[in-house]
Amino acid sequence: MVALKAAAPKMAAPKIAALTHPVEREEPGSQIEGAYWRLREDIIAGVLAASEKLRIEFLRQTYGFGASAVREALSRLVSDGLVECEAQRGYWVSPITRAELADLTAARKVIEVEALRQSIELGPLEWEGRVVAATHSLERVETSMTEATPDVIMGWERANRQFHMALISGCPSRWLIRFTELLYDQSQRYRHRTVLRRPIPRRGLSAEHSEIVAATLARDAGRACAALAQHIDNTARAAAAAIFGGGEAAHKPGRASRRKG
Amino acid sequence: MVALKAAAPKMAAPKIAALTHPVEREEPGSQIEGAYWRLREDIIAGVLAASEKLRIEFLRQTYGFGASAVREALSRLVSDGLVECEAQRGYWVSPITRAELADLTAARKVIEVEALRQSIELGPLEWEGRVVAATHSLERVETSMTEATPDVIMGWERANRQFHMALISGCPSRWLIRFTELLYDQSQRYRHRTVLRRPIPRRGLSAEHSEIVAATLARDAGRACAALAQHIDNTARAAAAAIFGGGEAAHKPGRASRRKG
DNA sequence: AAATTACGGATTATCGATTTTATTCTGCCT
DNA sequence: AGGCAGAATAAAATCGATAATCCGTAATTT
Numbered sequence: 266m267v268a269l270k271a272a273a274p275k276m277a278a279p280k281i282a283a284l285t286h287p288v289e290r291e292e293p294g295s296q297i298e299g300a301y302w303r304l305r306e307d308i309i310a311g312v313l314a315a316s317e318k319l320r321i322e323f324l325r326q327t328y329g330f331g332a333s334a335v336r337e338a339l340s341r342l343v344s345d346g347l348v349e350c351e352a353q354r355g356y357w358v359s360p361i362t363r364a365e366l367a368d369l370t371a372a373r374k375v376i377e378v379e380a381l382r383q384s385i386e387l388g389p390l391e392w393e394g395r396v397v398a399a400t401h402s403l404e405r406v407e408t409s410m411t412e413a414t415p416d417v418i419m420g421w422e423r424a425n426r427q428f429h430m431a432l433i434s435g436c437p438s439r440w441l442i443r444f445t446e447l448l449y450d451q452s453q454r455y456r457h458r459t460v461l462r463r464p465i466p467r468r469g470l471s472a473e474h475s476e477i478v479a480a481t482l483a484r485d486a487g488r489a490c491a492a493l494a495q496h497i498d499n500t501a502r503a504a505a506a507a508i509f510g511g512g513e514a515a516h517k518p519g520r521a522s523r524r525k526g
Numbered sequence: 527m528v529a530l531k532a533a534a535p536k537m538a539a540p541k542i543a544a545l546t547h548p549v550e551r552e553e554p555g556s557q558i559e560g561a562y563w564r565l566r567e568d569i570i571a572g573v574l575a576a577s578e579k580l581r582i583e584f585l586r587q588t589y590g591f592g593a594s595a596v597r598e599a600l601s602r603l604v605s606d607g608l609v610e611c612e613a614q615r616g617y618w619v620s621p622i623t624r625a626e627l628a629d630l631t632a633a634r635k636v637i638e639v640e641a642l643r644q645s646i647e648l649g650p651l652e653w654e655g656r657v658v659a660a661t662h663s664l665e666r667v668e669t670s671m672t673e674a675t676p677d678v679i680m681g682w683e684r685a686n687r688q689f690h691m692a693l694i695s696g697c698p699s700r701w702l703i704r705f706t707e708l709l710y711d712q713s714q715r716y717r718h719r720t721v722l723r724r725p726i727p728r729r730g731l732s733a734e735h736s737e738i739v740a741a742t743l744a745r746d747a748g749r750a751c752a753a754l755a756q757h758i759d760n761t762a763r764a765a766a767a768a769i770f771g772g773g774e775a776a777h778k779p780g781r782a783s784r785r786k787g
Numbered sequence: 788a789a790a791t792t793a794c795g796g797a798t799t800a801t802c803g804a805t806t807t808t809a810t811t812c813t814g815c816c817t
Numbered sequence: 818a819g820g821c822a823g824a825a826t827a828a829a830a831t832c833g834a835t836a837a838t839c840c841g842t843a844a845t846t847t
């Protein structure tokens with residue numbers, strides 16, 4: 266995976282053939298946009314590991330973007346919280362810690378749940394349609410999951426994101442939706458490892474989804490919010506167990522821990 | 527302060543007298559950091575007006591930063607939501623609209639209020655100290671406000687921000703604090719015009735602050751949160767009246783409206 | 788022998804120039 | 818007269834090169 270194009274960066278700057286999976290994103294327009302989304306995806310998916318140093322030259326050669334594009338993309342990712350940087354010492358992927366996961370989970374239980382509540386209470390009619398559609402897609406993907414190839418897993422992850430976003434897409438507040446997306450993507454960095462270890466989703470995850478959907482479509486805000494909060498908690502617990510095991514933290518946030526010699 | 531290290535890049539580097547006020551920020555380290563904070567401040571303070579086109583060359587000459595630094599700073603501001611950009615058409619300050627103000631207000635009433643609740647319920651001891659200190663500073667500034675020079679207004683704005691941030695600084699969630707800051711700064715763009723028109727703060731604003739502080743220090747979460755929500759609402763209402771008047775919206779978000787011929 | 792300082796390699800930050808893209812203006816055609 | 822095509826202009830995006838900084842290592846001194 267990660268085909269590493271290494272595009273002859275001399276004269277041909279040909280539209281940058283996508284190395285990664287086809288995303289629902291439309292054509293990137295500028296190279297910077299492309300670099301931004303590519304790096305973002307690879308950080309969330311763990312291709313660029315937590316705490317990994319992000320050398321400009323390495324990224325330039327690996328992805329075939331120009332140095333400027335890489336730098337600007339990294340700048341945006343800093344504001345997104347996926348990348349950190351220090352004055353003259355460059356960039357690195359934000360570390361993964363148990364405390365950060367706990368914080369993400371707590372914040373999601375405030376913001377995503379509130380967004381769901383507003384969706385239920387204020388969402389327009391077509392919102393219900395989106396929920397039904399996304400639920401259907403997710404179910405289709407889940408029932409057809411027999412093996413755990415990267416493609417299948419990625420498909421499920423995308424369907425799961427679609428599902429969560431559809432749930433809150435009736436919320437009238439753009440900011441709440443934006444924060445929900447941000448927190449979801451941050452959490453995705455943690456969840457990804459869980460999915461890798463637990464190929465076929467047992468643990469009654471589908472059941473949790475069903476409960477959320479049922480309560481939502483019944484416009485029972487209290488029940489739906491409680492179910493969503495529970496779901497977020499369970500997911501985070503599973504991720505914590507998969508990543509940090511029972512005991513201590515795995516990554517220290519201290520200095521950037523190099524990965525390459 | 528800030529002092530623009532600059533180090534005579536080529537020959538002239540005309541030092542560009544700062545358009546802005548001195549901030550509490552420490553030395554910027556890199557030029558990009560400096561550009562980022564300077565632009566951020568000037569956007570929030572309205573020096574760079576809403577919907578204004580941000581030409582790289584113009585910013586470069588005006589502030590004396592390099593083109594790359596400007597571009598990277600703008601990239602970060604895009605992720606912050608203070609600047610928007612489109613593929614090959616450059617950058618512009620995010621527009622100001624009545625709908626956006628309403629959304630910001632609603633989001634603040636969810637997030638900032640929740641952060642206050644968590645502060646009251648979970649905040650450590652020294653948090654109360656910070657609240658008392660910030661309240662004292664704000665009172666000092668308010669009682670000594672007789673004229674409305676830009677410096678005085680800026681001092682008040684800073685004290686007000688300190689006050690709001692101190693209130694929620696006991697919240698254990700870094701993400702909620704971060705979102706609160708983001709929304710506060712976004713709202714500041716709207717509030718700024720209110721303050722300009724209403725030099726000496728009447729409208730019982732101090733009274734609102736007092737009520738919030740009293741309830742907070744009494745650890746009465748319900749009362750404090752209600753007071754804060756009311757305060758956010760009143761502030762937004764005043765800003766809406768000052769900017770949009772009674773009727774229609776002032777700025778259309780449509781195409782970037784040029785300012786320079 | 789330990790600590791400190793000086794050097795070399797590597798990486799980042801910055802600047803200038805080039806290429807690509809969009810916008811505006813003008814002339815021609817309908 | 819109005820609309821369209823095409824050139825001219827302006828701006829943004831990208832690239833290549835230079836200067837400043839940091840990290841690791843080795844030599845030197847106490």
